[in-house]
Amino acid sequence: SDRHSSSETTAKPIKTGRFQNDDKAYVYEAPECRGAELRPSVNIAVTYMSHRAFSLKIRMKNCPLEYFRKFITPEMLELLKEQTNLYSVQKSANHNNVNTMVKELEIMIGLYLRMGLCHLAGNRAYWENDTRCPMVADNMSRNCFQNLLATLHFTDNTDIKQGQAEDKCWKIRPWLDMFRKQCLDITPEEHNSIDEQMMPFRGTRSPIRQYVKGKPHPWGLKIWSRCSSSGILCDFAIYEVGTGKKSLLGMGGDVTETTNYFPTIFFLQHHWCSTFFNERSTMWELCLAGCQLEDDKSLAKRGRGSVDARVEKEERMVIVKWYDNKSVTLISSYCAVEPQDNAQRWSKADKAFVEVRRPHIVKEYNTFMGGLDLLDACIVRCKYHIRSRRWYIYLFWHTIMLGLVNAWLIYRCDCKQLGVQNTLKPLASFFARGFVLEFQMMFTLLSKRVRVGVPDDVRTDQVAHWPVKCDKRGRCKLCKINATTTLCEKCDVRLYFTEE
Structure with missing residues (x-):
C-alpha cells in the first residue's frame, strides 16, 4: 500500500x-505529523530547573566559592585527606606521613586553578627564579606541592572488597560516586x-x-x-x-x-x-x-x-x-x-x-x-595539564574542572535571574583567589595598576584580619576620603579608624 x-x-x-x-x-x-497533536500518553511528573539548581539557600552575597563547595564538598576533601595520609605511610619505606589537612588540600586546588590561568612549561617553573609566580610560590612550597601530588589517594589499597577489583576505576570510585551524587542533586x-x-x-x-x-x-x-x-x-x-x-x-x-x-x-x-x-x-x-x-x-x-x-x-x-x-x-x-x-x-x-x-x-x-560542547569549551579555557604515572589522577583533576564549570554556570544563571550584575572575569580566578586567601595571610595577584577586590567570603570570615602599620599613607578602602597608615594584613587594604 x-x-x-x-x-x-x-x-x-x-x-x-x-x-x-x-x-x-x-x-x-x-499521520499529518502536526507537532501540537503529539503528546506522550504516559504522564511523568517532572520538576524542571528555572535557573535555580540547588534547593539550598545560596544567596548572591556569597562568593562563587560557595557554589564550588556544593560539588567538591568538605566530606570529599575529608576522604581525600584520610586516604592521602594513609597512602603516604604505606608508600614510604620509613612510614613517613605527609600529615596533610583539608585546608592544605584546598590551597593545592586553588594553586592548580591558578596554574590554569597562567600556563608554564612544568610544575616546577612556578617556583623557579626566572618564571616565578608569586601567588603560587608564596602560598605553598614546591616540595609540599610535589609531595601532595605524589601521594593523592582515594581508597585503601589493602582493603579490597569482593568484586571491587572488577571495577577498573575502583581506585577513584569513592571520589567519583560522591561527586556524581552532588551532580544528581541538581534539578x-x-x-x-x-x-x-x-x-x-x-x-x-x-x-x-x-x-x-x-x-x-x-x-x-x-x-x-x-x-x-x-x-x-x-x-x-x-x-x-x-x-x-x-x-x-x-x-x-x-x-x-x-x-x-x-x-x-x-x-x-x-x-x-x-x-x-x-x-x-x-x-x-x-x-x-x-x-x-x-x-x-x-x-x-x-x-x-x-x-x-x-x-x-x-x-x-x-x-x-x-x-x-x-x-x-x-x-x-x-x-x-x-x-x-x-x-x-x-x-x-x-x-x-x-x-x-x-x-x-x-x-x-x-x-x-x-x-556538552559548551561544557567542554569552558573546561579547555582554564585546565592545566599535570603529568602523573597514575592514570586515575587525571580523572581527579577532571572532576575538579567539572565542578568548577558547573559552579560558574549556575552562579551566572543566578546572577541573571536575580538581576545582579555579573563581572566577566576569568571563571577560575574567583576560586583560585578564594581558596588561597581564605587560609593565607597575604598575597599579590595582579600588578599595581589593577586592584581586584577581596571576595566577600574572605573579607567577612573574621579570621586573621590583623591591623598593621605601613610607611606610606593611603586612602581608606571604605570611605575613600581619609588617609591612613593602618593596613589589614590579610586583605592588603588600608582602613581608617574612627571614634565609633
Whole structure:
C-alpha cells in the first residue's frame, strides 16, 4: 500500500526482555505529523530547573566559592585527606606521613586553578627564579606541592572488597560516586542531552583508554555525560572497555538504559542522545519494533529535505526520517515534522549555501544538543595539564574542572535571574583567589595598576584580619576620603579608624 495510506499496519515487536510491554503489538500510522497533536500518553511528573539548581539557600552575597563547595564538598576533601595520609605511610619505606589537612588540600586546588590561568612549561617553573609566580610560590612550597601530588589517594589499597577489583576505576570510585551524587542533586532543566565526552589522555597505563577517530583529542577516556542545554553537567558514567557482557541494544542503548535515562523508548521526554539516535541497528531492530520507513534511495530521489514519518497510535511516539546529505532517524514524544522551516545548508555541487526544508524535530535537536560542547569549551579555557604515572589522577583533576564549570554556570544563571550584575572575569580566578586567601595571610595577584577586590567570603570570615602599620599613607578602602597608615594584613587594604 502507499505510504500515505491511513490503513493500520500491525508489527510484532522483537522480544528482548528490555521493554515493559513485551507481548504487545505496536500499531503505526502515517499521520499529518502536526507537532501540537503529539503528546506522550504516559504522564511523568517532572520538576524542571528555572535557573535555580540547588534547593539550598545560596544567596548572591556569597562568593562563587560557595557554589564550588556544593560539588567538591568538605566530606570529599575529608576522604581525600584520610586516604592521602594513609597512602603516604604505606608508600614510604620509613612510614613517613605527609600529615596533610583539608585546608592544605584546598590551597593545592586553588594553586592548580591558578596554574590554569597562567600556563608554564612544568610544575616546577612556578617556583623557579626566572618564571616565578608569586601567588603560587608564596602560598605553598614546591616540595609540599610535589609531595601532595605524589601521594593523592582515594581508597585503601589493602582493603579490597569482593568484586571491587572488577571495577577498573575502583581506585577513584569513592571520589567519583560522591561527586556524581552532588551532580544528581541538581534539578534538571527541561532539555537535556546525552553525549560522549573525551578526557584527553595518551598514557599507556590506563585499562580504559580509547581511540575515537574524528575527535579533537582521539586518545583519552570516554565519559558518557548528561548535560542541560546551558552546559551544566547533571550526570555522568565512565565507559569501561571490555566488560565482557553481551550487548543487545548496542553501546548507546545500553548507556541510556543502565543510567535510567529512558527505561523504555516510550519514556523519552525532552532528552536528546546523539549516539543512541544514530545507531541504525539499535533503533531499527529493537526500538522501532517493525516500523517500516522509506529507504534511503527513495528519499535521495526526492531530494534534500525529504522526510518520512510514522506515529505509534497508542503511545503517540513519532518516528521521523529526514534526508539531507545522509539520512537521520529521530524519535520523539513531544514534537514531529511540523512546523517545518528552511535551513541554510552547504551544497558541494553548487559550491554555495542552499535552503533545505527541515522538520521541527531536527531543529529542536540541533538547538538543545550542544550542552556538552559548551561544557567542554569552558573546561579547555582554564585546565592545566599535570603529568602523573597514575592514570586515575587525571580523572581527579577532571572532576575538579567539572565542578568548577558547573559552579560558574549556575552562579551566572543566578546572577541573571536575580538581576545582579555579573563581572566577566576569568571563571577560575574567583576560586583560585578564594581558596588561597581564605587560609593565607597575604598575597599579590595582579600588578599595581589593577586592584581586584577581596571576595566577600574572605573579607567577612573574621579570621586573621590583623591591623598593621605601613610607611606610606593611603586612602581608606571604605570611605575613600581619609588617609591612613593602618593596613589589614590579610586583605592588603588600608582602613581608617574612627571614634565609633
